[in-house]
Amino acid sequence: MPHPHGQLYAYSFLPLKIKEELDSCKEYYSKKGRCMICDMNREEKEFKERVIAENDSFIAYIPFFTDYPYGVFIVSKNHKGNFTEFTDIEKLHLAEILKGITGAFDKLFDRLFPYMMCIHQTPVNCNEYEDSKDYYHFHIEFYPPLRDKNRIKFYASSEMGAWAACNPLSVEETAKTLREAYER
Template structure:
């Protein structure tokens, strides 16, 4: 069964895909994402792999007849792609060469452009889950791209907030956010000509870094070649710094927040940015979302942002010098 179920309390959709329970853990004898498996090309640098257990699909089945009245259902139409970063089973983002990282950014951009051409795709999200702590079952470095038939609630909330801010102040909220972080300076962890990385004043994760475009651009497809190089280099440095914090592979969820795929213009009030949600609050200590965070969306950060930003800034500089 795969379908969408409407939540009238939040005015949002829940994706139901019972087949995903059959997803395997990484086999001990082989990796399906490594050359020689028969599942991927024998030679590749980066590669799009069609998800074997998608929550959204191009030809979804009709929903089960279990709805009615305010309980709406609709087909789970969309697309779920896996983006393989490298044929190297152990090469994560910081391990890639700059030229290889550029190929990955280009593949993200190309796949985004392809998916948003479908009028049924209302929002295309590029993301990565890294580490067992966030539920990764296939450790070969990879990310994913989902094309949703709706705009996810968190993104929709951001868009409404940014539009209302623009209507009230006549300015882009992200431009003001960047200005405030540059004025205060202590939360900035890295900056280049095209992007700025900082741990926001309001983040609910100890190392919940944002990477924000300095230009009024709302999608990865709008970046110049130089901006794409700057983005790839910054991601390598940020993640490389994270790995040095506890001298271990740093788990995280990384999500690119971009404009919806509806042909409308969002550049006046919105901005391309990446949000990291890293769950560690110690080398082997997890920041769990318990009752307050999950039931009330009442975010709680167990560490002071100005202190964690200083730690990450130092570790990024260490990684850059070593690299």
């Protein structure tokens, strides 16, 4: 697609991937009494090497478990579940970091950089997760299909056949390259 396009899905069921994420967050919260994504933010900030950028309200990093070499997450710093909870300044900071990250993608290999971007928020009209405000946390996940200027990171046998992701590159290295592109 040579132009950006957006799709909004409203499912009659909870998709499996989202359910997995919600269940993991819920389990973590019941064991530790803390939000897993708040803890992820804190650990990434301490470790530094996978962080691309941050402002007062959001932090962007490539988590160690990403399926894709440039699979950035943008996460709110405050524990918030969805867009409707953001203040005006948070909305402005989200727009700034989003523009910065997508700009860094285009700078990375000096070409238009394709990506899929998904917004994960607390589910609505869903009795099973009506308490998700406690343990689920707004974040954006990117799935860019490139691993180099003209090389694709294929979704290959391991991913297709076993749902076992194989990221061919070290995220500490791709984070460094993307951070440099962000600064340019």
